[in-house]
Amino acid sequence: MLASFWKGRGIPKYMKLLLIFSLLIGALPVLALGTYSYIVATNDAEQKTKESQSQLLAQTQNRIEQMMKSLELMSIQFSTSSTVTLSLREVLDVTNLAQVQDLSKGLYGVQALSNISEGYLIDIEHDWVMSLTSVVPLSRHPIREQLSIYEKQPSNMFWDTGSLIATGNGVADETVRLVQKLPIMPLTQQPRGFLIFGLPKSQFQNILLQKTEELGHMYVLDRYGNEFLEPNKEETAKYNPTNARILDKIQQNGESIGFLYGSVGNKATLFSYRHTDYNGWTYVYALSAQEMRSQTRKIAIGTLIAHVVILLIVGVLAWIISRRMYSPIKRLNELTMAVSANVATIGSGKDEFSSLEERFRSLFSKGQQLNQQVQDQFAQLKEFLILKLFAGQLTESDFAHRSMICGFPTEWGSLAVLTLQIDTLQDTRYRSHDRDLLLFAIHNMASELIPADTRFSPVLLNQYQVTIIKSDLTDEGELKQYYFAMAELLKSKVHQYLEVSVSIGISRSFTRTTDAVRAYNESLEALKSRIYLGHGIILHYDDMHAELGETATATYSQLKWTEEQLVQALKLSGPDKAESWLESYMSVLTERNVAVNDYPLFMMQLVSRLYQLVHEKGGSVQQVLGENASYSELMKLNTMEDTSEWFKNELLAPIGEYLTQLDEIQYESIANKVVKLIEEKYNRDITLEGCAAELNFHPVYLGRVFKKETGMSFSDYLIEFRIKLAKEWLKNTTMKISDISEKLNYSNTTAFIRIFRKVVGMTPGQYREQNGNINRKH
Template identity: 55%
Template structure:
């Protein structure tokens, strides 16, 4: 039987065998490649979907946790800024102040309505009291005294202490790991100081955060949170395995080294392969991590591998059968030609024939033509935009543009033209920043290019801060053309908001017939966009509908505006420049109510910027160092809407200036207090008073009193009395002077007054102090 098969193969046409083998191989390679590609693609998709799902769950968890934290911060800030808290921090609280204590309790207790809050404290450093959910205690008996000293030195006025110091154990044992996270507010919130008047401390149970994490753990494996150092601070146990700690540190180092806030990697934990997905939070620096066993992924990919193998086997068998059938049909004409030419004697041919040469030549020519076509297509769009830029710059004549328009395939047969000028209103309250504006304009450019048909527009271009499109229309009627342009602008505005979530305004020029008038149409669109000053953002306006520029400020309105500007400058120069933000809001409101025209806005803003620059220079600062490029005149005058102007002035101009003035004031306060302390040290044995220091230092006594109390924490008279009593204690310890002599040397009018002040400061009489010192 084997010999029979061998005989059949020998008698079977060789070319037929090659053809069958070739067709089968041609069909098998794609099947095998498709099978492998399908398997690896499906496996990769499964893992990608798993990672994507884990990342989405992490994002949801992060948003849930941060929402809880932000809600608490906002509620606590409202309470901390309430009149009863502000009033309470400025004075002592007596147990008889039932109404004040009840009001403070009520506000503090309202915070407890939020889930997970264990305890809250309102603390006054200056007046030595602390209020919790349960009691009012002196600060000296407050259990968190040591933590408050550390909190006062923290660089932020609002922060979260994720690893608070554990409370001491009376039994002498090691303190238990804290089960709370503290939110700390320094009071008052502004300005920043390392000697706050008080604190608002809210303790949340770590179990509340773990509950938020466990809500999604089943969806995406095990979930936990790390701090910037890679510590799993929410874990209830003291420590985890060494491999887990190593992975946590690796995640923290990856985020710090690369700067990327999310990622994933594989690793082995307790002999199990795991997929770790992590996401860093820009809000508080926490790192959310999801750990999923790799076995979960491989189970799905194993099923895919079996299904792919079965399908490929079936397809391979079908291809083999089809290859045999097709090969027979393909071989039949070759067989007939072979039979027909058996009797023909074919001589040997030398070299390649002409057809082969022509084939090579045409192939090379075709290849060269394709390369040239690809190069031209790559530069065609740039050439179109370059031509339009020259048109809007007024550098093309009518005939030159007509010739190039035909060459570049621009619209033809149009009757009327118009220019649509699009600008982004503001990026305030969006997910974008100012440095994203150029990319956004490029994206808008692409959207407009795809939205408007090529036969209805010339190549859109970007000019400065605008996206400009020259529209071609066959309409002659002005009303119909106006309606068509408005609808096109509406579509552009809607698509930009749909894809980019930014608000834009569009100015429409008057229709014109000659392409060289495009530069006038562009300027008309810009003039129409200036109406955003009055009409707000998100407008579509024809240049012909723009109202005539208003007459400007009346003299009375201008005088009031000038007064508001003077008050703003005065607030910045005072010792409380934070009021300047409120004055600026009033200034902007007066401009809006006064009816300032679009052309008056830049003039008024320029005047204000000049005065604010002058304040920085008067305080010895360099404008470019204090404000940087965002606060430059060029950047500030790019704003087009009142909201955008106000937001930019506050963020890039007023806030840096206020910070600079605060730093200058703090430096001045330190110098003044140092000179006052030196006066006390040199003149403690003479008649010295706050008024005398004020006269010597050339300041007002009230101002010196406020500065001394702010920097030293005590009044001038209390500091003088305490310094004199320290001198008196030294004399009582080292000399035998009588009390009358000590009182006289310290410039007290009589011994009784000296004894009274000594008892108030030291807690005992001078005689008792001397007797106790010598007995010891």
């Protein structure tokens, strides 16, 4: 039968298409796979090489900088020691044996810990220099020639990569020097002395050799673009053009980490670089691109061989499989003819596979559309069911039947309604037309924050977000705490992410779903108490009438006022002052005889307010306070004394410390800005009030912060700065005293002379006679 079909009808169209398709699908993927494999392998090799080089540079940088920072730390510790400080105040020679021994121990200690090759402690004023081996007059020491260069450097501590030291055998050995001006906090720009330590460049070169692979070359450029660690300068000269490109990218584009290709000896080379702002050095790794890509050639040869073998196999299999596949396709085509009236037949110009595809596509499209419609409407159906429940349009049995279909909870101990409303949009970044959008966002947050197995679908009803919550608890007090915790979670998250204030009303517990209408009205009634208690409340219906009484309202008002005083004290005065307000808060709770059930609510409200303070300052409650400062820990406390101690230790103290750290950072920044203004505007009418206006601070606050950071008032600092400039001009220029007075913005020369004599102890003319460099030349 099959033979007669082949003779009478010829090769079916689908079989021809299948045979051609089989050949194409076998050949094209092989070609594409081979090409793709080669490209991917090449790119992967290059990417892995870049990652390896970047990691290698980072490791090298970290190791070198760790070595340098360790020496800097030891240098600072040594320079700030009492031995060094006292030594810089007097002449030092071999007669001061004890002092020399103490300084030598310090230098030897640094040498033992950091492997330095040289160390110098220099006193310019008293003309002595102490090295690792001796104490000699500075005027006879070769290091003096370098000091004039070091004095001009703007930094108090810097690294010199171009100096030389003399070794014991008279051969020059290259070194890198750490230079520190003394004292660390100078009162003038002229240093009194220096502390210099030298590390051999071989120590840096060893690190580079340990990190460099066989096929690459690693080197380091200083802040001026010079390669200072390579002994063979001619060898590294071939990298100079690429080094210039690297420095250009760093300086103009700010790319501190990157890669680029360059030509070295007519060979393409991959350069990886890493620039550090710590000392301005740039770490570079050069690797030949030809060597990097040599491994991919093996993949190309293997892919070519695989092409030929797979194409032969595909050709044979395509012919065999195409013949055998036609019979089941024909039967499937006949079976699906009843699906559609527009069925393509064998002789209709379409192959059977195309007809099957059209029929299945039609069925799949219709099924997908139907499924999407059901999913879109299911969520709306669940909300519609809850809305009908609140409207009183469902019976108990009807709602129970439909709840099973919607996946609602079917068993519970009790239910309660939580109704949320936005308090106000005033003083927020929102407008009145944003209220509906905010409610929708809160609606989604309620669906995510409250577990699905503990609630029915949240709904939006008028201007409220309403949720029915179920619980298996039986104790009324525990139920209130449970519902309050749910409400507090929702309220705090809304404030955290949306920055709006909301209030939540909680109904009494009920068990029959038909009582949801009454519970909804109770939650609305609880929300109305905001007229007495203010915004941002969470109130249970049972507590509403007691709270609305005259005594309870006064108690709440007093607690709310005390709470705000506590927060303000914590902001302005620190934990000690806040603790006294905490004691006042606890005293009000005791004296007013607040109900036991209400006591946890007030405590959690106070905790929430302190959490809010942390968020307002940009901090994280988890990071600032830790795990012990949680609602669950608060609920474990049984006495007021324990609660008070918990507040002091777990909340007030950490928050106070956090606020103090923020203030210190802010104070230092403010003082630096004022100093910059003085340095820029010393020749104009500059006042504390003008600086405060420019920096947007109150003058009293700005003056207090400036004096705390600098140790002197604004006016004293301004006078000190101006007199400092006057002394420089008197010493080094021929400017008239009246011109100096006018340039420093004094009202008249007499006022300038009076202030100068008060600060310096002599008149400007006397100072010029004693200190003027021009007078000495004459």
